Amino acid sequence: MAKTVREPQQERSIEKKNRIISAGYELFSELGYYNTNTAMIAKRAGVSTGIVYGYFRDKKDILREVTALYMQRITKPVFDMFENLPTPFQPRKFVTDIVELVLEAHKKNAKIHEALHALTHTDEEISAQFIQLEDEITLKIASRLTDMGFLKNDANEKVHFAMDLLQSFAHEYVYDHHEYIDYDVMKKLVIRTVTALAGLSHTDSEFRS
Amino acid sequence: MAKTVREPQQERSIEKKNRIISAGYELFSELGYYNTNTAMIAKRAGVSTGIVYGYFRDKKDILREVTALYMQRITKPVFDMFENLPTPFQPRKFVTDIVELVLEAHKKNAKIHEALHALTHTDEEISAQFIQLEDEITLKIASRLTDMGFLKNDANEKVHFAMDLLQSFAHEYVYDHHEYIDYDVMKKLVIRTVTALAGLSHTDSEFRS
Amino acid sequence: MAKTVREPQQERSIEKKNRIISAGYELFSELGYYNTNTAMIAKRAGVSTGIVYGYFRDKKDILREVTALYMQRITKPVFDMFENLPTPFQPRKFVTDIVELVLEAHKKNAKIHEALHALTHTDEEISAQFIQLEDEITLKIASRLTDMGFLKNDANEKVHFAMDLLQSFAHEYVYDHHEYIDYDVMKKLVIRTVTALAGLSHTDSEFRS
């Protein structure tokens, strides 16, 4: 008696499913997963409680799709940037652009990121989705940069670490507001560190023992 | 009629309160805040459900104290290390030690860290506690290093960023296991980056534009 | 505005209505009334959920018709047997045949019987349908046997009791499997008892006080 969940084909249905995902996205962002209930999601989406279960197996299923949407939103701009590298290639400029991009993405998605990341701790499925996301990004970028002749060694480690670091900074930048920090200065630190790490500067050699 | 929460004076009471906090600590670590209920905490602490509300205003209140305990546990070893600097001072060795220390602390406390950090998103109070923690650490360390003649400029930014970065790495190291990453290599990257950042190497100049 | 339920005249409609009844029949048999939902019935019948309410006032209404179908299926073979009595009439043989017939009918319909009988308890309407069924059978058979010169007295009581008794046995035979029971022996007991009861043997006199 496998419960069937509509896989909507018609435009109106798809749109409705998306409205539910959006509502979930917003509410999870604002209140977190545990403080959001299905009635709120339905209401925000402008549908009845019942129909939610026409599109999703359960509350967790909404979370899954919200997560997927988030990941797509996060991944795309970064990948796009690597697809369309400017010529001539100016490393420092490029890193600066990436930093701005990540900052921008974080401003837009920080809340949902937090909400989802929070679940990582107790929810294996979400955790796996996050790990996979990081894998994809790391490997794609590492191979791209390697192809371009940068990152002579330890490519994955460098890229991954740079990614973590950017993430950290972006979170800091968007959320925390320590008054004794000059965030513009910090941003410069980040750019320099990433540039160095990524082997986009002459200091690459430094990171081998 | 303001609800009264006992501020336990007697030894036995204090010990009971601590047992509850410990139980909360463990359970929040294992299951997360939302998947732990007060009955479980009481049981693990070996007390009755009722008495929990003799020591804590509500469930959130337990969380507050758990958070405080966590922060104390995290802060102390780091501060200790800076209190008792080895002489002669060997920068690279010192950073390496710190990295190991943070890694160790993370191994022990990573789960509660995750559990608490997760709440940061929806809980302003916890969020504030985290920010304050970072403030304390950053300022103390920055001033210490400055006193020692390192970190000529942008001390707070550098230290804070280094801290974020260590945090990131520690999480990565303890939790995620991307198979394409050689974590020893990554650790070296971290050490070098932190050393550079913290101005403990001659490359300090590099981080000013 | 009295809700209208189509009384289908066209062949295609009638066939569709019958498909729904059949689907209900099957599903009620398999899962019971309360564990079957209208969506399942519609699906099994190959129609839409909506149209079910074109043919039936509500879920109960399907039950009513399923019950009627069941009753017809049960009644017919028995009546047929009494219509076409073999000549010469051999009482013992006849009872044996009836027992086999009831057993057969039960094997085929036992599940729906159970499902429907279960509702008897809470549903007056179904209960009434059952009572009426028993009335019809009892009276028809009693009068037939009386006409034939059997059952000199207490005809209705004897027939009715014989019927109950057969019912009981058939249920036992089809469903329960007590390992300490030899069902062939039991069947013989039944045949003898019914024969005696129905006054088809010389022991009839025995049942008057």
Place this chain on the structure above:
Amino acid sequence: MAKTVREPQQERSIEKKNRIISAGYELFSELGYYNTNTAMIAKRAGVSTGIVYGYFRDKKDILREVTALYMQRITKPVFDMFENLPTPFQPRKFVTDIVELVLEAHKKNAKIHEALHALTHTDEEISAQFIQLEDEITLKIASRLTDMGFLKNDANEKVHFAMDLLQSFAHEYVYDHHEYIDYDVMKKLVIRTVTALAGLSHTDSEFRS
């Protein structure tokens, strides 16, 4: 995290648990299992919804205990009667007493019997409980009667069939009211049949082929 259900030791608790069972007993009797909800049970028992789950794992668990209670109520009087056989033993009188006893028991418990029996169809657990009950009664009575020198052969079959038959009649007697039936006459039929069946009369021989 096996959910714990209080196994009440204290009088007040036991009494409360019993009140819930009684409330379930009544409501299942009146409305059937599916038409009774936990709130109604709680209300009738004079307790809160929540506490119901302090004493029972789930709604089904209440049903289990109601069933057990019912079975005990049904079994006891019958067993008692066989324990304390009157001397001198008068078969016909004894059967008559039993019939009256069963009738009485049925009048008191018929509704719950129906309600529970109804579930037999879809609920394996209840079904098993019923089968076991029949086993116990059949075997105990059969061995008792055999010891007394009755039931020379096919003891189990005879007793079991007699039991079914009594059940059937009792149900008929209490519930159905076919106007063309004289129930006193029917009762006599039953008594005679059971007497014959149980080998308590000289007609025993008749049932062997």
Place this chain on the structure above:
DNA sequence: AATGAATGAGCCTTCATTCAT
């Protein structure tokens, strides 16, 4: 101070029935 039974609001989910197309 302490116990643990009790409360009841609230949550996720199902499903008979309706309605727009």
Place this chain on the structure above:
DNA sequence: TATGAATGAAGGCTCATTCAT
């Protein structure tokens, strides 16, 4: 007629918090 998406009331169950003892 027919579809199947949509509705929303209702049900089983949990759990933070209170209360009688």
